[in-house]
Amino acid sequence: MFPVNIENIEAFVYVIHCGSFNKAAEALYLSQPSVTARIQSLERELDCRLFDRQGKQIQITEEGKRFLPYAQQLLLTYQKGKLHVHRKKSLPQEFRIGCTVSVSNYTIPELLPGLKSRFPDTRFKIVTGVTDDIVNKVLNKEVDIGFVRNVNHPNLHSVKLYEDPITLYAYEGHPFVGAELLTVEEIAEQPLVFFECGALDWLRIHRVFENLDKPPNIQIQTDNSEMAKKLVIRKAGISFLPELCAKQEISEGKLIPLRVPETDGISLQTNLISNLGEHVQFLNAIIEIGKQLNRQ
Known part of the structure; x- marks a missing residue:
C-alpha cells in the first residue's frame, strides 16, 4: 500500500x-x-x-x-x-470583494447590510471588473472573494450563488404587451436594444436569431444593463435583460416581461469564489444571507 x-x-x-x-x-x-x-x-x-x-x-x-x-x-x-x-484568529479589518458591474449594482447593496451586522468591526472594499479580471485578482490575493460568472479552477473554491433569468422586456404601451405567444421573426423585426454582457450563456440569445433569413433589427448595442434598461423605458426598443436589473421597474410597471418560449430556461449564473479554504466565515455568511434574500 x-x-x-x-x-x-x-x-x-x-x-x-x-x-x-x-x-x-x-x-x-x-x-x-x-x-x-x-x-x-x-x-x-x-x-x-x-x-x-x-x-x-x-x-x-x-x-x-x-x-x-x-x-x-x-x-x-x-x-x-x-x-x-x-490561519490568524482575528478577522480582517478590511475585507475586499471583487465583482462584476451587475453584481455591484443589484446584489452587493442587498448583501452588505447583512454582512455588516455579522462583522461590525470589518470595513468592506468593493472592486468591479469582468469575470476574468476578478478571478485573477482572487488568485493573486488582490481581493479576498469574487462574485463572477460560472468558473472552475483547481485553486479556487467556487459555489453557485444564484441564477438570474434572461427575459425580453418591452415598455408600457408596446404592441407586444399582452401577446400570448411571440415568434422569433416578430421579435427580430422590432427595434432592439441589445445588451451584451459577454457571458457564455448570453450566446444562447444570439442563437435564437441564427436561422432567420435576415439579421435582427439591432438599433443599439451596449454592455451596460442600466443604459439598456433606460433606453427601453424611453421607448428606444425592446431588450433581453437579466431579471435582477429590471426588478424595480417591473414592480413600477415601467418594464413589462414578454414570454418567448425559445429563451425559456436561459439565465446568467453567478458564482462566489475564493482561494481554497480561505474566508470560510464570510463565505458561509454570504450564502446564508443570499438564501434569506431569495425567500423574500
Whole structure:
C-alpha cells in the first residue's frame, strides 16, 4: 500500500484543468518531466492508467474520470487543513470583494447590510471588473472573494450563488404587451436594444436569431444593463435583460416581461469564489444571507 502523495494528486488535477502536461507544469512552476513523473507515480499507486497518450495529445481514461472527484476533494481538504493550521484568529479589518458591474449594482447593496451586522468591526472594499479580471485578482490575493460568472479552477473554491433569468422586456404601451405567444421573426423585426454582457450563456440569445433569413433589427448595442434598461423605458426598443436589473421597474410597471418560449430556461449564473479554504466565515455568511434574500 503506497502512502498518498498530495503533490501527485495536485499534478493530476492540474493536468485535467489545464488540458496538457506542459500547461500544468507552467501553472505549478515545475518542469514537464516532473509533472510526468508525478502522474506516473500516481498511476503506480492506483495501479491503473489515468491518461491515454497519443503524441502530444492526452485523454483522460475512464479510471481517471472516476478518480477525479476524489482527487479534487483530497486537494481541497488538504488546502483547507493547511490554511486552518496557519490561519490568524482575528478577522480582517478590511475585507475586499471583487465583482462584476451587475453584481455591484443589484446584489452587493442587498448583501452588505447583512454582512455588516455579522462583522461590525470589518470595513468592506468593493472592486468591479469582468469575470476574468476578478478571478485573477482572487488568485493573486488582490481581493479576498469574487462574485463572477460560472468558473472552475483547481485553486479556487467556487459555489453557485444564484441564477438570474434572461427575459425580453418591452415598455408600457408596446404592441407586444399582452401577446400570448411571440415568434422569433416578430421579435427580430422590432427595434432592439441589445445588451451584451459577454457571458457564455448570453450566446444562447444570439442563437435564437441564427436561422432567420435576415439579421435582427439591432438599433443599439451596449454592455451596460442600466443604459439598456433606460433606453427601453424611453421607448428606444425592446431588450433581453437579466431579471435582477429590471426588478424595480417591473414592480413600477415601467418594464413589462414578454414570454418567448425559445429563451425559456436561459439565465446568467453567478458564482462566489475564493482561494481554497480561505474566508470560510464570510463565505458561509454570504450564502446564508443570499438564501434569506431569495425567500423574500
